[in-house]
Amino acid sequence: MAEYNWSALAMDRRRFVTGTLTASATLMAPRFADAQQPTTLVGVLEEDPPGFNSAITSTISTFATSSPVHQGLTLIMADGTIEPLLAKSWEISPDGLTYTFHLRDDVMWHDGHPFTSADVKFSIENANGKLHPWGKVAYKPLKAIETPDDHTVIYRLSAPSASLMSATDRAVGAIIPKHLWEGKNIATDPLNQKPVGTGPYKLVAYERGKEVRYERNPNYFIKGAPLVDQLIFRIMPDPATRISALQQGEVDMIYWNALPQSEVARLSRLPNLQITKSPNRGAAYQAVYNLKNQYLGNKDVRKAFAHAIDRKFIRESVDGGLTSSEQLGPVSPASPLYNKALKDYAFDPALANKLLDQAGFPRGADGNRFTIEIAWPSFNVAAGKIADIIKQNLAAVGVGVKLFSADRAAMIQRCYVGGQFDIAIEAHAIGPDPDIGTERFYNSRNIQPLPYVNNSSYVNAEVDKLFDEQRSLIDLDKRKVVYDKIQEIIWDDLPIMALYQVVFNNVSRKQYAVDIFEDNGNGTWESFDRAKIVGVHTKA
Amino acid sequence: MTMSLPGLVLNRVLLGIPTLLIIVTATFVLIRLAPGDPALILAGDAPTPEFLAAINERYGLDRPILEQLLIFLGQAIRFDLGTSIYYQQPVVDVVLQRAPATIILTASAILVAALAGVIFGVWAARHKGTNIDAGVGLASLLGYSLPAFWLGQLLILLFAVQLNILPAGGMTTARIQLSGAAYYLDVARHMVLPVLTLATFELGLIARFTRTAMVEALGRDYVLVARAKGGRMNYVVWKHAFPNAIVTTITIVGLEFGVLLGGAVVTETVFSWPGIGRLFYDAILRRDFPLLTGCFILSSIAVIVINLITDLLCAILDPRTRR
Numbered sequence: 046m047a048e049y050n051w052s053a054l055a056m057d058r059r060r061f062v063t064g065t066l067t068a069s070a071t072l073m074a075p076r077f078a079d080a081q082q083p084t085t086l087v088g089v090l091e092e093d094p095p096g097f098n099s100a101i102t103s104t105i106s107t108f109a110t111s112s113p114v115h116q117g118l119t120l121i122m123a124d125g126t127i128e129p130l131l132a133k134s135w136e137i138s139p140d141g142l143t144y145t146f147h148l149r150d151d152v153m154w155h156d157g158h159p160f161t162s163a164d165v166k167f168s169i170e171n172a173n174g175k176l177h178p179w180g181k182v183a184y185k186p187l188k189a190i191e192t193p194d195d196h197t198v199i200y201r202l203s204a205p206s207a208s209l210m211s212a213t214d215r216a217v218g219a220i221i222p223k224h225l226w227e228g229k230n231i232a233t234d235p236l237n238q239k240p241v242g243t244g245p246y247k248l249v250a251y252e253r254g255k256e257v258r259y260e261r262n263p264n265y266f267i268k269g270a271p272l273v274d275q276l277i278f279r280i281m282p283d284p285a286t287r288i289s290a291l292q293q294g295e296v297d298m299i300y301w302n303a304l305p306q307s308e309v310a311r312l313s314r315l316p317n318l319q320i321t322k323s324p325n326r327g328a329a330y331q332a333v334y335n336l337k338n339q340y341l342g343n344k345d346v347r348k349a350f351a352h353a354i355d356r357k358f359i360r361e362s363v364d365g366g367l368t369s370s371e372q373l374g375p376v377s378p379a380s381p382l383y384n385k386a387l388k389d390y391a392f393d394p395a396l397a398n399k400l401l402d403q404a405g406f407p408r409g410a411d412g413n414r415f416t417i418e419i420a421w422p423s424f425n426v427a428a429g430k431i432a433d434i435i436k437q438n439l440a441a442v443g444v445g446v447k448l449f450s451a452d453r454a455a456m457i458q459r460c461y462v463g464g465q466f467d468i469a470i471e472a473h474a475i476g477p478d479p480d481i482g483t484e485r486f487y488n489s490r491n492i493q494p495l496p497y498v499n500n501s502s503y504v505n506a507e508v509d510k511l512f513d514e515q516r517s518l519i520d521l522d523k524r525k526v527v528y529d530k531i532q533e534i535i536w537d538d539l540p541i542m543a544l545y546q547v548v549f550n551n552v553s554r555k556q557y558a559v560d561i562f563e564d565n566g567n568g569t570w571e572s573f574d575r576a577k578i579v580g581v582h583t584k585a
Numbered sequence: 586m587t588m589s590l591p592g593l594v595l596n597r598v599l600l601g602i603p604t605l606l607i608i609v610t611a612t613f614v615l616i617r618l619a620p621g622d623p624a625l626i627l628a629g630d631a632p633t634p635e636f637l638a639a640i641n642e643r644y645g646l647d648r649p650i651l652e653q654l655l656i657f658l659g660q661a662i663r664f665d666l667g668t669s670i671y672y673q674q675p676v677v678d679v680v681l682q683r684a685p686a687t688i689i690l691t692a693s694a695i696l697v698a699a700l701a702g703v704i705f706g707v708w709a710a711r712h713k714g715t716n717i718d719a720g721v722g723l724a725s726l727l728g729y730s731l732p733a734f735w736l737g738q739l740l741i742l743l744f745a746v747q748l749n750i751l752p753a754g755g756m757t758t759a760r761i762q763l764s765g766a767a768y769y770l771d772v773a774r775h776m777v778l779p780v781l782t783l784a785t786f787e788l789g790l791i792a793r794f795t796r797t798a799m800v801e802a803l804g805r806d807y808v809l810v811a812r813a814k815g816g817r818m819n820y821v822v823w824k825h826a827f828p829n830a831i832v833t834t835i836t837i838v839g840l841e842f843g844v845l846l847g848g849a850v851v852t853e854t855v856f857s858w859p860g861i862g863r864l865f866y867d868a869i870l871r872r873d874f875p876l877l878t879g880c881f882i883l884s885s886i887a888v889i890v891i892n893l894i895t896d897l898l899c900a901i902l903d904p905r906t907r908r
Contacts, residue, residue: 085759093671093672093867095627102628102629103629175633176635176639177633178628178630178631179631181633232636232639232640233644235674237673238674252682253859253864254683254686254860254864255756255859256755279754280859281857282854282863282867283855283857285741285855286753286857289741289742289746289753289754290752290755292746293745295752295753295758295759424870451620452869452870453621454625454870457621458621458622458625459620495632496631497630497631
């Protein structure tokens with residue numbers, strides 16, 4: 046059995062918690078002495094969450110609001126390493142077919158019930174593996190879940206899975222209590238609004254349109270944590286107002302999805318604020334080509350577009366260039382599986398013109414070759430800017446562009462369900478592993494009238510085969526060889542043009558709110574048990 | 586034919602019922618004609634068919650639209666407006682939780698706007714053709730034309746960010762839990778800027794209408810008679826001309842209050858005010874059919890009630906309108 050040595054990490058964690066506790070206690074002693082008010086961190090949400098159950102959805106506002114409450118077996122750190130959380134250790138059998146998790150025995154649900162292996166089995170079988178859009182992919186190889194005792198869970202797989210461990214974090218593998226959920230319809234039960242978890246904070250009040258309020262869980266299993274007494278997420282739909290509230294001191298932290306990224310440069314110059322860049326595994330702007338379109342179905346046309354579209358300019362001009370990094374191909378550059386050997390298509394309108402001529406689409410008398418439509422969801426300002434730039438780029442090579450924008454509901458219906466689109470521009474969540482977040486766009490199994498799957502209708506039998514092949518390769522190096530090949534083929538076929546990888550900028554009050562964004566690589570609030578307050582509260 | 590006051594109330598209530606039925610049916614059908622599926626919005630990325638099926642079954646979205654309408658009407662008679670798809674909570678609860686915030690905001694704004702608007706309108710009418718009249722006219726036009734989101738942001742930048750004397754948004758201070766008088770004072774502080782934003786818009790409108798009505802009233806024979814009898818100008822204006830002009834103002838205030846109740850979207854958004862306006866807007870974006878229909882019905886009821894009150898007030902002040 047390949048066994049991981051977690052004792053060293055655990056030691057680090059203990060030292061970390063003890064150290065921060067001592068430091069914080071020293072710093073906060075006078076505050077506690079003369080103030081009755083509990084210590085509070087105030088964050089901002091851009092909308093009401095549809096619910097608080099991240100075991101069934103990847104919706105960002107739900108992820109953010111359930112983050113203080115729900116936890117997974119593990120915690121994925123910013124650098125991609127996996128730390129124990131509800132599971133204190135685990136072993137994976139050499140054949141990669143059996144995962145044995147040893148659960149902590151000191152964990153209680155917020156309502157006082159003990160957390161056991163039955164909760165894990167119930168959650169994965171009924172929520173994460175069945176309803177969660179990423180979970181249904183990640184947990185697919187799971188054949189059976191056994192619970193030999195209250196604190197042991199065994200996952201039995203039908204085939205080895207390279208991405209299973211990355212789904213044990215709460216982003217995909219949040220555990221919910223069996224004793225409350227059994228017999229209920231998990232997709233729609235009102236219990237989704239009243240989460241009971243194992244996390245550092247309990248949800249105590251939610252006023253729609255106003256705020257979500259959490260208080261520290263006094264029975265939290267990491268002793269001494271959390272450090273801050275209460276958390277409040279204010280619901281502020283207007284981006285400019287969020288920034289004003291931050292500058293005024295009403296708000297301490299704004300996570301990337303609520304932070305207008307075009308403001309990042311300005312905010313970074315204010316003395317009392319700090320910008321945290323999250324590792325960019327989260328999302329990428331992509332131009333999805335509909336290969337059923339008579340022009341875009343032609344690979345030479347797609348190659349010509351790759352030379353015609355100035356992706357460097359897009360990267361550097363949309364949101365001031367602070368939010369983007371280069372991405373070639375379908376995989377995030379932050380992933381260890383990213384193929385660094387891919388060659389970029391040079392921005393070369395002359396070459397694009399030549400390729401379009403060769404492809405059999407010469408310019409007509411009016412200088413136009415053909416016309417296509419670019420669609421994007423109207424709330425997404427960056428996507429609108431990108432569409433404008435691409436329109437100009439394509440005009441230069443004789444391709445006309447009509448722009449179409451609608452609210453998300455109408456866009457999903459028309460473009461993805463109805464298949465009526467030529468190019469769709471959106472930021473796509475990539476998830477903690479390319480298997481979970483990327484494959485869905487390229488595997489021909491996922492050609493379905495649903496949003497955010499293989500809406501290009503891209504079919505490549507070799508790619509399908511390679512996706513299946515790499516999943517069983519637990520050795521990262523071996524898996525990377527296969528993934529490199531996948532990326533080469535897709536970057537050559539170009540069913541989707543990767544535009545850039547979003548770098549998530551979060552902002553928080555310097556000297557006040559510390560260590561709140563760093564884990565998981567989703568860029569979203571994650572580990573509130575480490576959030577701490579140092580120094581005094583100041584205006585930005 | 587002149588109606589008695591109770592007769593007038595009965596007449597308006599009876600008219601309100603078919604109005605409401607038409608509103609409900611039209612809303613129900615129109616919303617469903619718009620492209621977009623609430624289940625897809627709720628389910629997020631790459632939804633599983635199981636999730637979609639569960640939502641569609643739970644909310645009856647898989648049934649024919651006529652059947653959905655009949656079920657809805659049957660429930661609505663018992664004041665059950667169904668369950669919000671996005672929030673997964675009863676629509677009545679969701680809307681009623683947000684209604685007080687909107688009512689308190691718009692009522693304060695309309696009160697401020699009506700008082701100030703009447704004063705400015707009468708002032709301008711009394712000084713018709715002078716610089717005062719022109720000044721009030723220009724200010725009214727400006728107030729009426731300023732976009733609420735722009736004015737709101739400007740007020741926030743000035744009073745919240747620069748001067749730091751008023752909060753930038755929300756209804757209460759989050760960091761501190763207050764109770765009693767301190768709580769109400771806190772809410773009042775949070776109301777200043779949004780009320781100012783809403784009132785500026787309405788003030789312009791009310792001032793202009795009041796001015797026009799007053800100018801007309803001041804030119805009437807009975808005013809001339811009152812003046813000729815030696816009545817002091819202030820007395821004549823407020824005792825003789827104003828009661829006749831106020832009917833117009835009340836009608837406008839009533840109409841605008843209804844408009845504000847249903848449409849304070851921008852102001853509520855800019856100031857993160859937890860009212861119905863933003864709920865309405867989000868319900869549209871999310872295609873939350875039951876919530877949207879519920880919002881429409883409740884704001885329609887509010888408009889019908891306000892119209893009734895307006896009619897009654899006008900009828901009391903001017904019996905000629907009881908027809």
